[in-house]
Amino acid sequence: MVMGFVLVLGARARQGQILRLIDLLPFALWMVSSLLLILFLRIGGYKGPPALPGFILILSAVGVLVRSRMEGSVEGVTGWSHLMQPLGFLWVWVAWWFSRRGRVKWLRPFWFPAFLLSVGVVAALYMLGSQFRGGIYAPGGMTPSEVLKILVPISLAGFFSWRTAAWKNRPCWNPPPGEVMLLGLGWAVLCGLLVMQRDLGLVLLLSLMLVVVLGSVTRSGSWVVLFAGVMAGSGWLILNHVAHGARRFHSWLDPFADPTGAGWQVLQGLTGLYAGGLTGTGLGGGQPDRLPIAGSDFVYAVYGEEMGYLGCVLLLALFAGVLREGARVANAQEEPFSGAVAVGVVALLAAQIIVNIAGVVTLLPITGITLPYISQGGSSYWVTSIQFGLLLGMGDPSTLRKSRKR
Amino acid sequence: MNPNLPLEFLQQIFTDPAWPHVALLLRWLFLAGFAWLLMQLNGGRRGVGRSWLSPMWRMGVGLCFLLIALRQAHWQLMGRRNTEFVAFMQRYDRREFNPAHRVRAGRILDREGRSLALSRVTPQGVRRVYPYGPIFSHVIGYNHPIYGLSGIESGGRRHLLGQQRLQSREAWVSLGAELLDREGYAEGPPLRTTLDLAMQRRASELLGDHRGAVVVMDISSGEILAMVSHPVFDPNRLVDPLFAGRFPHAPLLNRAVAGQYPPGSAFKVLIAAAALQSGFAGTLDTPPDGFTTSAANPRIRDHNYYVARERGQVWRGHGRIGLGEALAKSSNVFFAQLGVDIGAESLLRATHAAGMHRGFSLWDGADATLRVKAATVPDLRDNRPYDIAQFSIGQGRLLVSPLQVCMITAAVANLGLVVKPRLNPDQPMEILGRLCGPEQADTLKWMMYRVVQEGTGRGIQMRELAVAGKTGTAQTGGDRPSHAWFTGFAPVSEPRWAFCVMVEEGGYGSSTALPIARDLLRSGLEEGWLRP
Numbered sequence: 001m002v003m004g005f006v007l008v009l010g011a012r013a014r015q016g017q018i019l020r021l022i023d024l025l026p027f028a029l030w031m032v033s034s035l036l037l038i039l040f041l042r043i044g045g046y047k048g049p050p051a052l053p054g055f056i057l058i059l060s061a062v063g064v065l066v067r068s069r070m071e072g073s074v075e076g077v078t079g080w081s082h083l084m085q086p087l088g089f090l091w092v093w094v095a096w097w098f099s100r101r102g103r104v105k106w107l108r109p110f111w112f113p114a115f116l117l118s119v120g121v122v123a124a125l126y127m128l129g130s131q132f133r134g135g136i137y138a139p140g141g142m143t144p145s146e147v148l149k150i151l152v153p154i155s156l157a158g159f160f161s162w163r164t165a166a167w168k169n170r171p172c173w174n175p176p177p178g179e180v181m182l183l184g185l186g187w188a189v190l191c192g193l194l195v196m197q198r199d200l201g202l203v204l205l206l207s208l209m210l211v212v213v214l215g216s217v218t219r220s221g222s223w224v225v226l227f228a229g230v231m232a233g234s235g236w237l238i239l240n241h242v243a244h245g246a247r248r249f250h251s252w253l254d255p256f257a258d259p260t261g262a263g264w265q266v267l268q269g270l271t272g273l274y275a276g277g278l279t280g281t282g283l284g285g286g287q288p289d290r291l292p293i294a295g296s297d298f299v300y301a302v303y304g305e306e307m308g309y310l311g312c313v314l315l316l317a318l319f320a321g322v323l324r325e326g327a328r329v330a331n332a333q334e335e336p337f338s339g340a341v342a343v344g345v346v347a348l349l350a351a352q353i354i355v356n357i358a359g360v361v362t363l364l365p366i367t368g369i370t371l372p373y374i375s376q377g378g379s380s381y382w383v384t385s386i387q388f389g390l391l392l393g394m395g396d397p398s399t400l401r402k403s404r405k406r
Numbered sequence: 407m408n409p410n411l412p413l414e415f416l417q418q419i420f421t422d423p424a425w426p427h428v429a430l431l432l433r434w435l436f437l438a439g440f441a442w443l444l445m446q447l448n449g450g451r452r453g454v455g456r457s458w459l460s461p462m463w464r465m466g467v468g469l470c471f472l473l474i475a476l477r478q479a480h481w482q483l484m485g486r487r488n489t490e491f492v493a494f495m496q497r498y499d500r501r502e503f504n505p506a507h508r509v510r511a512g513r514i515l516d517r518e519g520r521s522l523a524l525s526r527v528t529p530q531g532v533r534r535v536y537p538y539g540p541i542f543s544h545v546i547g548y549n550h551p552i553y554g555l556s557g558i559e560s561g562g563r564r565h566l567l568g569q570q571r572l573q574s575r576e577a578w579v580s581l582g583a584e585l586l587d588r589e590g591y592a593e594g595p596p597l598r599t600t601l602d603l604a605m606q607r608r609a610s611e612l613l614g615d616h617r618g619a620v621v622v623m624d625i626s627s628g629e630i631l632a633m634v635s636h637p638v639f640d641p642n643r644l645v646d647p648l649f650a651g652r653f654p655h656a657p658l659l660n661r662a663v664a665g666q667y668p669p670g671s672a673f674k675v676l677i678a679a680a681a682l683q684s685g686f687a688g689t690l691d692t693p694p695d696g697f698t699t700s701a702a703n704p705r706i707r708d709h710n711y712y713v714a715r716e717r718g719q720v721w722r723g724h725g726r727i728g729l730g731e732a733l734a735k736s737s738n739v740f741f742a743q744l745g746v747d748i749g750a751e752s753l754l755r756a757t758h759a760a761g762m763h764r765g766f767s768l769w770d771g772a773d774a775t776l777r778v779k780a781a782t783v784p785d786l787r788d789n790r791p792y793d794i795a796q797f798s799i800g801q802g803r804l805l806v807s808p809l810q811v812c813m814i815t816a817a818v819a820n821l822g823l824v825v826k827p828r829l830n831p832d833q834p835m836e837i838l839g840r841l842c843g844p845e846q847a848d849t850l851k852w853m854m855y856r857v858v859q860e861g862t863g864r865g866i867q868m869r870e871l872a873v874a875g876k877t878g879t880a881q882t883g884g885d886r887p888s889h890a891w892f893t894g895f896a897p898v899s900e901p902r903w904a905f906c907v908m909v910e911e912g913g914y915g916s917s918t919a920l921p922i923a924r925d926l927l928r929s930g931l932e933e934g935w936l937r938p
Binding site: 022051055058059200213215256267270272273275277278279280282283304308309310311312313314316317318319320321323327337350354357358361362363 | 429430434436437440441443444447448462463464468470471473474475477478479480481482483490491494495505535607847
């Protein structure tokens, strides 16, 4: 972290900028907030998986580096965003404090209100929000639909734990009829509203999460197969019927068909990656100002240009570590509700990471979702923080099967 | 303790020439540290529980990450194999290290084939070198990975990279492949310009520390032989403060085409052309106490009046004189009256005919440094005669560039035809308008010769060459010194070169601008690059 920061500052000084005390701020904030987080976890008696807080700290450090490097050269990345990370750690701590010692299950009665709230947020946003870059945003550019990444896993977990027995060992060709209809109805309402707002990225994330949760609840891989079919079908539908989606789809299939229009974003991102090569240009050595939406959707390309392919592999390993620890926490849950919440949260994180990066490297179309903890954007950062906090809390041994056997 | 001390220390380290090496080391240390931390964390306590989902989950996520890593390698490490990708980068990416920069842009040549810009291969890649440094800074411009392109470098970019005929996507793709198959660096074709190295160099020397511009044009073809604007910058050493506007007197500005100055008496050439064209052949009285259109406006007087007053004498005026004598003596009183007499329409018609009302580029596709700005021509009306009077002596709200004055002079020497100036010899010749008829042009030509023989331009008389010209001393308002002008052409009998010298705040045209023109011509004759 220190070395990375010196590199960022060094590159700025090389460009003729004079160092100011405030340039050290993001680094100092990260140090202080990290120490405080560790301290509070210690005081609160954190006994969860030891590697998880470490992964989170490293991830946040990489994020701080990338963002402070983009400050001033990428639109939307301003000094204000330095507060994003410390506040995020506050959220981690709050969510952990709330959810530890199995207290997540207290949320269970609220699953239906959580669903209603989700629908309410999306509906309100649809009516009040403003259009920008093909999506709908609340005043001030905030994206309140981010809270769905917390609310929907909770309501979904509540729904499944409502009648756990009904779902157990039911493959997709033999589902519990009533439950499936209810689930389908709720999902249609929520996703319908999201599609109307063109927030296809979120629909994709939530659907990926749904299928993972379904798979884990029913213990049948058939749902995954069904989902793949549904994805292909909806992909075809989007291609033919949603203009906004179709444009992205085509530019994904052949970015070179319209290099200065639809393919521009993707190709500039790839050009940045290519410029980075194996070892990168070094922090501060790349040219993120050439990338459109570098701060959020394409932050991975900025990172890849400066840290190179090796740095990217390390980042992927870091993400994999986070997900592995998260999956362990989820697997260890005994109580069905908290188990489903954990699975949902981890699935959402995984989906977000994979879909974002896959979009940058043209494995998937661009969906306009952020990269957790690296991208610019307060609401996304804090929601990810809460997700991490929940995982930390649920990792607390008192909720784990193994510890009770002892 | 000074809280800024550690910062200053850091700043010193960062600006040290050795920093890039340290940064490289730090980069590797950073990657190594990152990897080490990950290994530490992964080496911790093994899983806290397993279920049947684990393998499937692990496989799924693992597969996704693997696919991402492979796909990313396809672009990041092996992007070079994708010719379309390469073509895209060549076209739209300015990063220094991409394959597009493996082309050595062709040399830019002067009219004799001497290199004014060339590409050199350095360990960091291809670099553009300008052997004559600042002398051609505005006209040739620069080609820099960070600061981009300007001047002929920008307009001739496609030609210099050998992409003149690459109109289609397929052509780009094949070029990408061709480039990468080849070892080393391909060189683009050279680009010939109309410039003359010797003349440009001498003009720049003569302008020296003055701010201003020198333009020399071939009269019949419109080819620009020299175009100098001072102050200059060195295209070999571009720096941030230059582009941040922190240098005094705007060195990036190409004063020859984009400078806007009152032309003063140099503009009387155009007024004379308009008068001859509208049939004026008479004489006008030039009273010693000047001329004005109404008592409310200050009187326009001749230079001689002020000189006499300074010496405590009384000037008696030129008396009743004709156009030729008025031009030779540069009589403001005469021309102010003449302008009012012939009227706004004739004057505006002449400015239009001289091509001053609209901007144009000296090189198709070039950036703003080669864009000739439209002159600022006031909206003349016959019911506002004082505006016309001021316009007729090149003052008031009228602003022109040195190139435009040169174009007027060239038209007088070219049977009244206004030829579009150009730097590209392959660009077809274009006539912008007709300033006046051939007879009128011929009359005016000899009047301008008379300026040098017996008028304000006597300083440029030389035995070897018959020169015609016109001085100008343009007031700039306030207490600032006047802008000095001299424009002319040579040889008078068979005109070949038109020139214009402008020195910002240089004082009298005859004492500052004229000697530069004279020495330029004289050097040309002595050194042999001007052959009448």
